[in-house]
Amino acid sequence: MRALVHVAIAAALLAGGCSSRRPTADPWLVAVAEAHQQADRRQDDNDLGGARALLDAVVAGAADRRGRDQRLALQDTYFRLAHLALAEREPRRALAYADAGLDLGGGPHLFVANLYVARGAAREALGEERAAADDYHRALEINEALLREALPSP
Amino acid sequence: MTGDERDPDEPTPGEIAEAEALARALERGAAAGPDVPEDALAAAALLRHAHAAGSAQADAEARARVAAAATRGRDALNARRPRRRRWLAPAIFLPAAAGVILYASTLRRNAAVNAPVSLPPPSLALLEEQARAARGREGLDALDRQMRTYRSTFYASLARRESGR
Numbered sequence: 001m002r003a004l005v006h007v008a009i010a011a012a013l014l015a016g017g018c019s020s021r022r023p024t025a026d027p028w029l030v031a032v033a034e035a036h037q038q039a040d041r042r043q044d045d046n047d048l049g050g051a052r053a054l055l056d057a058v059v060a061g062a063a064d065r066r067g068r069d070q071r072l073a074l075q076d077t078y079f080r081l082a083h084l085a086l087a088e089r090e091p092r093r094a095l096a097y098a099d100a101g102l103d104l105g106g107g108p109h110l111f112v113a114n115l116y117v118a119r120g121a122a123r124e125a126l127g128e129e130r131a132a133a134d135d136y137h138r139a140l141e142i143n144e145a146l147l148r149e150a151l152p153s154p
Numbered sequence: 155m156t157g158d159e160r161d162p163d164e165p166t167p168g169e170i171a172e173a174e175a176l177a178r179a180l181e182r183g184a185a186a187g188p189d190v191p192e193d194a195l196a197a198a199a200l201l202r203h204a205h206a207a208g209s210a211q212a213d214a215e216a217r218a219r220v221a222a223a224a225t226r227g228r229d230a231l232n233a234r235r236p237r238r239r240r241w242l243a244p245a246i247f248l249p250a251a252a253g254v255i256l257y258a259s260t261l262r263r264n265a266a267v268n269a270p271v272s273l274p275p276p277s278l279a280l281l282e283e284q285a286r287a288a289r290g291r292e293g294l295d296a297l298d299r300q301m302r303t304y305r306s307t308f309y310a311s312l313a314r315r316e317s318g319r
Contacts, residue, residue: 025312025313026312029309029312030313032309033305033309036305036309040302069312072273072308076301076305076308079301080298080301083294083295083298086294087295109273110276110280110284110304113284113288114284114297114301116288117284117287117288117294117297118294120288121287121290121294124290136288136289136290139284139287139288140285140288143281143284143285143288146275146276146281147278147281147285149275150275150276150277150278150281151278
């Protein structure tokens with residue numbers, strides 16, 4: 001009887017620890033992906049304000065998000081927000097979005113290059129030609145590195 | 155009384171030498187000198203052997219007494235000690251082992267969730283659009299449109315990581 005009790009206790013603990021339950025995805029990242037899809041539809045309907053509101057909500061809910069994936073998702077969202085602001089002829093707001101995305105740091109990634117492109121466009125719209133050229137240059141540097149990785153080596 | 159006259163009760167120098175040699179033989183079993191009589195040496199050997207046998211017997215008796223006392227003490231202690239609950243050992247050990255396994259598997263699962271996944275590489279078309287946009291704002295709309303495809307690939311790769319482990 002005692003042996004059965006022992007086996008039952010051990011089995012219950014092992015079942016809890018070694019179950020095949022899948023790890024749940026970060027719900028915030030799932031929500032971000034869904035928000036981008038909805039923003040696509042709003043944008044296609046020319047509802048730029050609606051698309052921006054969706055993406056603004058993503059940024060607002062991103063407090064103390066850490067990790068590479070979360071940072072990249074945020075940087076991509078800031079890029080879209082900057083682009084939407086430029087489309088709405090709000091370059092200063094676009095500049096703020098791009099700055100916020102670049103302030104998150106990170107290496108020479110596609111999303112970072114996009115943010116330099118968006119900031120360059122915002123500065124260009126603001127008449128800051130020299131600063132815009134610097135941002136475009138940085139974007140091109142990253143782009144060139146990514147191209148080298150993408151092209152098959154001879 | 156002259157020097158040549160001596161008391162007949164006093165031992166002669168030869169007798170003194172024999173006595174000393176015998177005493178040494180009795181004490182240590184030392185090698186006998188040439189002037190020790192054979193019968194005295196045999197007596198000394200017998201005496202030493204008897205003494206040694208007496209000591210060994212006394213030691214054996216003492217050891218037996220100690221062993222008997224120890225046995226009686228151990229029995230008394232065992233009689234007073236509560237009965238050991240041997241079933242408690244596996245009752246503690248098994249859940250503890252299961253807990254260790256649970257903890258290790260939880261750590262491994264958390265590490266799998268938090269480990270960064272390799273990101274999908276951007277397509278050449280996307281990189282070309284990005285390069286075009288980086289030469290002036292005109293290409294930003296096209297870049298944004300190309301990003302839709304990459305974005306869906308990006309989030310799909312994150313989802314695959316979660317479901318693939």
